[in-house]
Amino acid sequence: MTTDALIAPEHTAVEVPEDRLRRAKEASRAVARLTSDEKKAALHAIADALIAHRAEIIAANAEDLRRGEEQQIGASLLDRLRLDEARIDALAAAVRQVAALPDPVGELVRGQRMYNGVLLEQRRVPFGVVGVIYEARPNVTVDIAALALQSGNAVVLRGGSAARSSNTVLVDVMRRALEAQGVVGDAVQTVDDFGRDGARALMRGRGLVDVLVPRGSAGLIETVVTESIVPVIETGAGNVHVVLDASAPEDWARDIVVNAKVQRPSVCNAAETVLVVREAADRLIPSVVAALQAEGVTVHGDEAVAALASGIVPATEEDWETEYLSLDIAMRVVDTLDDAIAHIRRYSTGHTESIVTADVRNAERFLDEVDSAAVFANASTRFTDGGEFGFGAEVGISTQKLHARGPMGLPELTSTKWVGRGSGQVRG
Amino acid sequence: MTTDALIAPEHTAVEVPEDRLRRAKEASRAVARLTSDEKKAALHAIADALIAHRAEIIAANAEDLRRGEEQQIGASLLDRLRLDEARIDALAAAVRQVAALPDPVGELVRGQRMYNGVLLEQRRVPFGVVGVIYEARPNVTVDIAALALQSGNAVVLRGGSAARSSNTVLVDVMRRALEAQGVVGDAVQTVDDFGRDGARALMRGRGLVDVLVPRGSAGLIETVVTESIVPVIETGAGNVHVVLDASAPEDWARDIVVNAKVQRPSVCNAAETVLVVREAADRLIPSVVAALQAEGVTVHGDEAVAALASGIVPATEEDWETEYLSLDIAMRVVDTLDDAIAHIRRYSTGHTESIVTADVRNAERFLDEVDSAAVFANASTRFTDGGEFGFGAEVGISTQKLHARGPMGLPELTSTKWVGRGSGQVRG
Numbered sequence: 001m002t003t004d005a006l007i008a009p010e011h012t013a014v015e016v017p018e019d020r021l022r023r024a025k026e027a028s029r030a031v032a033r034l035t036s037d038e039k040k041a042a043l044h045a046i047a048d049a050l051i052a053h054r055a056e057i058i059a060a061n062a063e064d065l066r067r068g069e070e071q072q073i074g075a076s077l078l079d080r081l082r083l084d085e086a087r088i089d090a091l092a093a094a095v096r097q098v099a100a101l102p103d104p105v106g107e108l109v110r111g112q113r114m115y116n117g118v119l120l121e122q123r124r125v126p127f128g129v130v131g132v133i134y135e136a137r138p139n140v141t142v143d144i145a146a147l148a149l150q151s152g153n154a155v156v157l158r159g160g161s162a163a164r165s166s167n168t169v170l171v172d173v174m175r176r177a178l179e180a181q182g183v184v185g186d187a188v189q190t191v192d193d194f195g196r197d198g199a200r201a202l203m204r205g206r207g208l209v210d211v212l213v214p215r216g217s218a219g220l221i222e223t224v225v226t227e228s229i230v231p232v233i234e235t236g237a238g239n240v241h242v243v244l245d246a247s248a249p250e251d252w253a254r255d256i257v258v259n260a261k262v263q264r265p266s267v268c269n270a271a272e273t274v275l276v277v278r279e280a281a282d283r284l285i286p287s288v289v290a291a292l293q294a295e296g297v298t299v300h301g302d303e304a305v306a307a308l309a310s311g312i313v314p315a316t317e318e319d320w321e322t323e324y325l326s327l328d329i330a331m332r333v334v335d336t337l338d339d340a341i342a343h344i345r346r347y348s349t350g351h352t353e354s355i356v357t358a359d360v361r362n363a364e365r366f367l368d369e370v371d372s373a374a375v376f377a378n379a380s381t382r383f384t385d386g387g388e389f390g391f392g393a394e395v396g397i398s399t400q401k402l403h404a405r406g407p408m409g410l411p412e413l414t415s416t417k418w419v420g421r422g423s424g425q426v427r428g
Numbered sequence: 429m430t431t432d433a434l435i436a437p438e439h440t441a442v443e444v445p446e447d448r449l450r451r452a453k454e455a456s457r458a459v460a461r462l463t464s465d466e467k468k469a470a471l472h473a474i475a476d477a478l479i480a481h482r483a484e485i486i487a488a489n490a491e492d493l494r495r496g497e498e499q500q501i502g503a504s505l506l507d508r509l510r511l512d513e514a515r516i517d518a519l520a521a522a523v524r525q526v527a528a529l530p531d532p533v534g535e536l537v538r539g540q541r542m543y544n545g546v547l548l549e550q551r552r553v554p555f556g557v558v559g560v561i562y563e564a565r566p567n568v569t570v571d572i573a574a575l576a577l578q579s580g581n582a583v584v585l586r587g588g589s590a591a592r593s594s595n596t597v598l599v600d601v602m603r604r605a606l607e608a609q610g611v612v613g614d615a616v617q618t619v620d621d622f623g624r625d626g627a628r629a630l631m632r633g634r635g636l637v638d639v640l641v642p643r644g645s646a647g648l649i650e651t652v653v654t655e656s657i658v659p660v661i662e663t664g665a666g667n668v669h670v671v672l673d674a675s676a677p678e679d680w681a682r683d684i685v686v687n688a689k690v691q692r693p694s695v696c697n698a699a700e701t702v703l704v705v706r707e708a709a710d711r712l713i714p715s716v717v718a719a720l721q722a723e724g725v726t727v728h729g730d731e732a733v734a735a736l737a738s739g740i741v742p743a744t745e746e747d748w749e750t751e752y753l754s755l756d757i758a759m760r761v762v763d764t765l766d767d768a769i770a771h772i773r774r775y776s777t778g779h780t781e782s783i784v785t786a787d788v789r790n791a792e793r794f795l796d797e798v799d800s801a802a803v804f805a806n807a808s809t810r811f812t813d814g815g816e817f818g819f820g821a822e823v824g825i826s827t828q829k830l831h832a833r834g835p836m837g838l839p840e841l842t843s844t845k846w847v848g849r850g851s852g853q854v855r856g
Contacts, residue, residue: 231830252852259854379850401843402659403831415829422807424680426687
């Protein structure tokens, strides 16, 4: 890190990552006081600047891609890393979408006149400094900066080394756009150039970083949760289940299972396991499996499933634990709804589960007893999504129970504050 | 720990603290489904049992007191440790008060019909297992168990070794009272007998413990925040400030400063530092200091304060940082409101601050720019309190920004869950 800091032209020889966190904290006070109109103007300036600097961004991105090819990081990572004109335009459009969302800051959460006349209110305020640790995708750099700014926060970014050149330019473009609008550029910072020390500073930055959001692989999230002494909002994996109850209507069962698996297999709210209550197995499994196979899905089933359909790959314990994120699904016959709930309790990551049933008692039991961020009766698991819920922006989907659970919108990037206005009241 | 486990008669040789966490998790599912009436009955049964077992509790407490005296833990700690008939009656009354509070579980936070007809609602649900790590006060054992149960949670307690005998009996009495009501006793557990391993298990209990609340000294809280990989709700210290603005009415200034310091000096919302804007120093300092001294308060002042009043102890840098929790207060003259806000930014713990002013612009600036859990204009800092805010119960006062900020009521011991009811909807 010392070497890095010495050669990087924008640093003095003695700069440490904590200096940036302190500058972000200072900047956060200015950002917190921006009006909605000022924030909107700043975000549109960022969008304009992204378009204006497309060539520069694409050139930096080409360096990352070249390095990625040399290091043979694989086609799918390379694709996530790639920025072209169309993708930069999409990034700018996403920033404008965030600018159009309602400003959560200042919202009155609740309020009352106290017994003694003090006017008391709980108002939504920014966190202050939001830290984000993420992996190769340079679009996250811009997305999360826009979300943080619109919710009145400064942001300190720590992206993956694979996207370092792209991120450096993106952060620089955003900072210059802010400064041109009279907003302090230190509201958007990166600690990428400090390498591991940058991530460590974010995780140890109590008093400087108000909340830390890890975005990426299960390993990254695990590391941040384990090492951070700053409060963390965890966005987790989804080992998502669909239960076909004894009374499940065949068309709903088929449509929901196929949609939950196939509509976008690579995302966290896609279904990974289907549990069929034994009473419905003969009636439902042949047609559900056929519908899945017609969409190119490989079904990993237990013996009871294999007895009712062809082309079943034998399922092992590992299949119940796996978040495939691909055109694969596990399927198991269970004796009762209780067994289905017990299976979910054991294997679910607490993201989303759905039951297909015509029985109101079983529907309500499932909705009540399954302890996941989102539970559905007779609807696809793919609905657990900030956009679908009408939040506009995609901060992530929390699988923890503290602060935010399920899809997070802009309000989840804020805290609250109690404000009391009196006229000399004292406590008796 | 192994030795402990072997000699403790209630354990099998192989029991580890994680076994209790697992049993608490299992029990939490039953507690989550109790109706409000069932929880109320369970809490009244606990209150009755505390009264019925007073002698047993007092005998166990006597052991703790004897050990405490031998170890010379000091008069104030001994007093906190002591349980007598009146204090047990007060404990039982507190449990009945919690039983009378509105049940937060099931509250509809928000809801809508989605664009496709799915009925979506966000409901308040229990966390599951609440862990608490605290120090010598045995009353916390009962208070927190009652709060956890009323909010539908199981609780795992780790009290200080000084109160171990008392806590063992209190937990046992509560568990038996629950069982007699048909509520699983494992809903209330202690890991005290595992010593440090019990605390460690709570802090490492991801997936078994849903939230961990440290209650006690700054050192204890720091340890839990640093070591826990379970989400923590931090209840922090209060280095609380009162600012006397240039236009502060003299009577409000005097009344509020005296009340904020004197009404109960040992608590976190008591004032510790008064900042006087220079323009008001001549006018306010003599009478405010005289009023404080008349109540037995020692004023630690800077030179400007000492020039205007007698009996001032010279203040040092350390005074600005100190949470006295005693009849001492620091006082400093600052040039402007900006300087007062800068002082607060540097020294405050973010708990509560108040300004006394007749100037609406300065009041609003202060309320807006001071980044604390509660900010007041023209009212005593002592109002930052769950009881004063009308919450009924005192879970603690959070000085963190995630999940809960300021006084925490029962709803702050819950999470939420999204529930969707459809009729076969899939995502397009």
